[in-house]
Amino acid sequence: MSATISETALRELVAGWIAQGKRVVGPRVIASPIGPARDGRVFYAPLQSSDQLALEGFIHPANAMKEFLFPKHEELYGYRITGKGIELKEVESLRAEQVLIAGRPCDAAALPILDKVFNWDYKDELYNTRRQLTTIITLACTEHDDACFCTSVGLAPDAERGSDAMLLRLGDGEYEVRCLTEKGKALFDGKLKASERGASLPSAPEKRFDAEKVRAFVKENFDSPFWPAQTLACLGCGACAYTCPTCHCFDIVDEGNIERGVRARNWDSCQFRMFTLHASGHNPRPNQPARQRQRIDHKFRIYPEKFGEILCTGCGNCTRNCPEGIGVLSVLSAL
Amino acid sequence: MSERAENRGSTGVPPVQFEPKIVAFVCNWCTYLGADLAGTTRLEYPPNVRIVRLPCTGRIDFNLIVKAFEIGADSVLVSGCHPGDCHYTSGNYHARRRWILFRELLQALGFEMERIHFTWISAAEGHKWQEVVKEITEKTRQMGPYKELYRRNGEAASPASPRPSTTPAVSPEPLRSGTSEPSAAAEQELRDTCRRLLAEDKVKVVIGYGKRGPVFITKPEDVEKLVWNDECLANLTVYLKRKEIKALGRPAIVVKGCDERALVVLEEESQLERKEIHVIGMACQGMGEPKCEACEVHLPRFADEVIGATDKHAPGTADRWKALESLMALTTPQRMSYWATEFERCVKCYACRQVCPMCYCERCLVDKNRPTVIEPSATDKGNFGWHILRAFHLAGRCIGCDECTRACPAGIDLRLLNLTLAKAAEEQFAYRAGVDPKAEPLIGAYSLQDKENFIR
Numbered sequence: 001m002s003a004t005i006s007e008t009a010l011r012e013l014v015a016g017w018i019a020q021g022k023r024v025v026g027p028r029v030i031a032s033p034i035g036p037a038r039d040g041r042v043f044y045a046p047l048q049s050s051d052q053l054a055l056e057g058f059i060h061p062a063n064a065m066k067e068f069l070f071p072k073h074e075e076l077y078g079y080r081i082t083g084k085g086i087e088l089k090e091v092e093s094l095r096a097e098q099v100l101i102a103g104r105p106c107d108a109a110a111l112p113i114l115d116k117v118f119n120w121d122y123k124d125e126l127y128n129t130r131r132q133l134t135t136i137i138t139l140a141c142t143e144h145d146d147a148c149f150c151t152s153v154g155l156a157p158d159a160e161r162g163s164d165a166m167l168l169r170l171g172d173g174e175y176e177v178r179c180l181t182e183k184g185k186a187l188f189d190g191k192l193k194a195s196e197r198g199a200s201l202p203s204a205p206e207k208r209f210d211a212e213k214v215r216a217f218v219k220e221n222f223d224s225p226f227w228p229a230q231t232l233a234c235l236g237c238g239a240c241a242y243t244c245p246t247c248h249c250f251d252i253v254d255e256g257n258i259e260r261g262v263r264a265r266n267w268d269s270c271q272f273r274m275f276t277l278h279a280s281g282h283n284p285r286p287n288q289p290a291r292q293r294q295r296i297d298h299k300f301r302i303y304p305e306k307f308g309e310i311l312c313t314g315c316g317n318c319t320r321n322c323p324e325g326i327g328v329l330s331v332l333s334a335l
Numbered sequence: 336m337s338e339r340a341e342n343r344g345s346t347g348v349p350p351v352q353f354e355p356k357i358v359a360f361v362c363n364w365c366t367y368l369g370a371d372l373a374g375t376t377r378l379e380y381p382p383n384v385r386i387v388r389l390p391c392t393g394r395i396d397f398n399l400i401v402k403a404f405e406i407g408a409d410s411v412l413v414s415g416c417h418p419g420d421c422h423y424t425s426g427n428y429h430a431r432r433r434w435i436l437f438r439e440l441l442q443a444l445g446f447e448m449e450r451i452h453f454t455w456i457s458a459a460e461g462h463k464w465q466e467v468v469k470e471i472t473e474k475t476r477q478m479g480p481y482k483e484l485y486r487r488n489g490e491a492a493s494p495a496s497p498r499p500s501t502t503p504a505v506s507p508e509p510l511r512s513g514t515s516e517p518s519a520a521a522e523q524e525l526r527d528t529c530r531r532l533l534a535e536d537k538v539k540v541v542i543g544y545g546k547r548g549p550v551f552i553t554k555p556e557d558v559e560k561l562v563w564n565d566e567c568l569a570n571l572t573v574y575l576k577r578k579e580i581k582a583l584g585r586p587a588i589v590v591k592g593c594d595e596r597a598l599v600v601l602e603e604e605s606q607l608e609r610k611e612i613h614v615i616g617m618a619c620q621g622m623g624e625p626k627c628e629a630c631e632v633h634l635p636r637f638a639d640e641v642i643g644a645t646d647k648h649a650p651g652t653a654d655r656w657k658a659l660e661s662l663m664a665l666t667t668p669q670r671m672s673y674w675a676t677e678f679e680r681c682v683k684c685y686a687c688r689q690v691c692p693m694c695y696c697e698r699c700l701v702d703k704n705r706p707t708v709i710e711p712s713a714t715d716k717g718n719f720g721w722h723i724l725r726a727f728h729l730a731g732r733c734i735g736c737d738e739c740t741r742a743c744p745a746g747i748d749l750r751l752l753n754l755t756l757a758k759a760a761e762e763q764f765a766y767r768a769g770v771d772p773k774a775e776p777l778i779g780a781y782s783l784q785d786k787e788n789f790i791r
Contacts, residue, residue: 030680030746032673034661038746043680062744063682072682073712232579233549238684239744255710257406266712267682274702287579323690323742324569325548 002199003192007055007173013191014050017099025068026101027054027061044068044103055102056169059145060315064245065100065107066114069130072242072267076126076252080260094129099187102139106150106315108162110245111136116307117248135183138163139175140202147316148205149329155313157202168199209332211310214300217335222293230331231292233324238269240295240318240327246311249275270294296331355475357384357410357468358403360395361456362426365416368458378465381472384412391415393426397437397727398708398720400451404484405716410450410475412467417455418783427455428781432764435785436730436778439759440723443662443752445671449474450481453790467791485715487679488672521617521643522563525589528615528642530558532587538613539584542571549574553583561589563643565622570736572597572692575607587613591622592632596734596769597692599637603776604732606695609637618643625750626737629654637772656758662751678718680745683711687725687739687749693732700724726752731760731777734769 005013017024028045029052042058044065078089100108115131118124141148141157150156160166165184168176176199177192179185221227241247251268255261268275271292276285285291303311312328319327361367367388373380389395392415403411413434421427434453442448452471456463529541533555541552544567545560551574552558572594574580590598595616601607616635621627633647665673685701688694701709701721709724710717725739726749733753740750760766763786766777 032676033665033669034673038740038743038748041746043746062746063680073714073717228579232551233574235573235577235686235689237686237689237742238682239686239742242682242684243744251711253704253707253711255707255712264712269684272685289579321744322548323686323738330547 002176002195002197003179003188004170004174004176004195004197005167005188005192007175009191010167010175011050011053013188014047014053014099014101017187018047018050021096023096023098024101025065025098026052026103027058028052029054044100044107047101053102055139059141059143059148060104060106060317060320062243062317062321064110064243064315064317065103065136066110066245066248068098068100069111069134070114070118070127070248070250073264074126075262075264078260078262079256081258094126094133096133098130098134099137100134101137102167103136103163104315105138105140105157105159105161105163105166106155106313107245108136108138109155109159109313111162113246113303113307113309113311113313114248116309117303120307135164135187136162137165137167137184137187140166140168140199142169142202144203144205145316145320147319147327147329148314149208149316150314151204151206152208152329152332153211153310153312153314157204158199168202170197170199205314208329209335211300214296214332214335215304218293218297218301226335227293228289230334231289231326234271234288234292234326235324236271236273236288236291237323238267238271239321239323241269241271242267243317243321245313245315245317246299270298292326292331296328299328353476353480355383355409355472355480356407357412357471357475358408359384359386359412359414359468360399360403361386361388361412362392362395362415363388363390364422365420365458366414366454366456366464369456369460369464372458372461373464374461376461378461380465380468383472383475384468391421391423391426392430393421393423395430397433398724400437400441401446401720401723404446404450404481409478409481410452410471412452412454412471414454414456414467417457418787420457425781428783428785429778431787431790432781432785433730433778434789435763436756436759437727438789439755440727440730440752442667443659443670443755444674444719444723445483445665445667445669447478447481447483447667449478455790483668483671485675485719486668486671487675488668518563518565518620518643522561524642525563525615525617526558526561528640529561529587530555532613533558537585538587540580541587541589541615542574542580543589543615544569544571551580551583563589563617565620567591567617568622568624568741570594570597570690570692570738572601573690573738575601575612576692576695585611585613587615589615589617590635590638591617591619592635593619593626593630593734593736594692595635595637596632597736599769599772600693600732600734600776601695602772603774614638614640616641618645620645620647624737624741625658626735629657656754659751659754659758674719674722675715677745677747678715678722681713681718681722681747682745683713683717683721684744686742686744690738690742691729692736692738693729693734694725700728722747722749722752725749726756729753730756731764731766732768733757 024047026047027042030043042054042061043063044061047053075091080087118127160180164181166178170176177188179188249268250265252265254263277283299311319329400411415427454467532538543561550560571588602609616638618634633645635641709720737750760777
């Protein structure tokens with residue numbers, strides 16, 4: 001026995017959430033007055049109407065879902081300089097509930113991983129509030145491409161980790177719904193039909209590398225010629241980190257004028273030269289191979305040693321978005 | 336935006352009458368003295384103008400115009416010495432050339448051009464200053480406050496997004512693999528050539544295409560890693576500037592006709608010694624990119640050797656600006672809305688900069704934070720600031736390889752900005768970047784004949 005919902009009912013449900021004033025985010029084909037975005041690619045974006053929700057025809061949106069819990073730019077507080085004093089202004093607290101729908105399981109699995117880093121020595125209020133206000137409904141994958149490797153990091157196309165509810169495609173416009181938490185149940189309460197049908201096992205990408213071996217390798221091979229050999233083509237942009245569901249580095253800046261301004265945090269990436277540049281001019285990671293090594297090192301050794309989890313969910317976005325075809329997968333398949 | 340709102344006095348009662356704010360960037364020697372003369376001769380003019388004095392019009396950074404609007408200006412005036420009168424000989428000529436190009440860019444971005452004014456006012460023209468300020472103030476008063484800056488028209492302005500069921504979405508480019516049949520012979524010849532070059536020690540490294548992106552071949556036995564197929568999109572000349580690659584020694588580089596134009600510009604700008612690089616040109620049938628539709632360089636022109644053949648010929652040049660048509664057919668506020676919506680997806684990963692062969696600065700202006708020139712945040716301000724800066728620093732230099740557009744993970748059609756400037760360069764100055772190795776760089780030069788029908 002399983003619980004199911006039709007696509008029509010699902011879209012009605014989404015329309016209802018939007019009407020209730022919830023912020024609903026899901027995969028969407030971006031169109032503009034002069035045509036669709038390049039290649040008609042799909043992004044996670046806020047939905048204004050339920051028909052904007054894209055449920056098939058793509059492997060993974062070009063961005064990552066983390067953007068809606070840990071925004072690329074977030075104001076921490078405002079300030080105003082008054083005579084000799086400084087007046088601080090709190091940012092408005094978040095209230096709007098958010099539903100992330102049809103997210104990929106690899107995006108959802110990143111959230112429990114991120115929870116750890118945002119609640120380690122400092123409890124990040126902004127992140128935690130957003131997290132509490134958000135319900136995650138994932139859509140299990142039925143397809144994968146050459147860049148996908150969730151199975152290599154211990155996940156699967158229907159991994160339930162991080163999801164409040166999961167949709168599984170049954171065909172004929174029907175979806176099986178697995179409510180995994182109270183939050184998920186609440187959203188689908190009374191909307192599901194009981195059915196005999198159950199989703200068949202999705203086809204998973206084959207295992208491409210052994211994460212334990214990677215950890216052992218990076219631990220022992222800090223100065224290995226492997227790094228320059230594999231990453232010489234890296235040009236040092238942040239496309240991999242900024243479209244990664246788990247990368248979470250940020251920089252804090254003050255923006256304003258002589259009278260007032262805001263303190264904000266912006267995403268940052270270990271692939272930038274400026275990331276580790278010291279005021280003295282010394283840069284401990286002087287080139288791209290060193291920065292790429294850091295990326296792998298952090299994901300497969302540093303984070304697991306500290307938090308017990310690999311900082312990668314195998315979504316493949318780094319590889320897909322890299323202009324030169326470098327990503328976690330292409331580097332690690334060479335091991 | 337919040338700053339703008341505050342400047343509007345959003346906290347209090349709405350102002351009874353709109354008083355325009357006008358920012359005037361003037362040169363120290365002519366217009367500033369002209370304004371001074373207006374004052375000393377007791378000529379009255381509206382107090383709406385705020386003067387910012389700079390040493391020379393040549394020093395008026397284009398960002399300042401945008402910045403003025405961001406902090407609440409309703410109109411901007413840029414003014415300096417008449418042609419021939421510049422106290423630094425040619426600052427105003429350089430400025431004039433830059434403004435010609437910059438206006439085109441702002442227009443494509445959807446700025447209201449009626450709010451940007453250019454004049455020449457000499458130290459003796461107190462009256463002209465008075466007139467100009469009066470007129471601009473009046474005109475701006477009639478136009479009302481500048482509300483359209485970075486404004487999105489909301490979802491209603493764009494046609495409803497197609498459902499994927501009707502328009503199947505294409506997933507992002509998968510890992511590169513496979514070869515196309517017709518190029519197999521060229522691929523073999525490429526490998527043979529590179530094997531020879533490396534074996535004879537003519538070069539130390541071959542920068543070429545591999546199965547999964549660029550490869551750097553240093554041993555003759557590794558040439559089998561080189562490929563030539565319709566996935567060879569990257570412009571490899573970007574690697575010539577990189578320290579790690581330079582350290583490998585004298586390079587041979589594989590280029591397509593379009594990529595090769597970068598070498599011409601880099602040489603013009605003294606960024607490379609052409610004779611220190613062995614250039615292997617590949618005849619190209621097109622890679623299926625939008626730029627390929629109007630390609631005129633299927634055969635590289637300056638390469639040390641050209642491999643393969645092509646039956647493609649240059650199409651009529653009329654098609655070159657076709658991509659701009661639908662953008663320019665929009666109204667000004669629609670264009671602003673279009674870019675504001677597109678830039679909203681920008682994550683500031685700077686892939687557009689990193690893949691650009693022309694972006695070779697050791698430290699990009701956007702990475703400078705004392706003082707901050709462009710705000711690093713991915714906000715309207717920061718995004719417009721960055722994309723204007725990127726596009727304009729490539730004015731007269733961009734060779735149209737469209738790598739920025741290909742690299743953008745947010746799918747922003749950056750090439751429209753590059754095309755706008757390339758079109759302006761060609762129409763106004765009959766200049767095309769990377770075509771003629773003897774040509775004087777567009778921005779570094781000026782001509783007494785540069786048009787000035789937009790300058791009062």
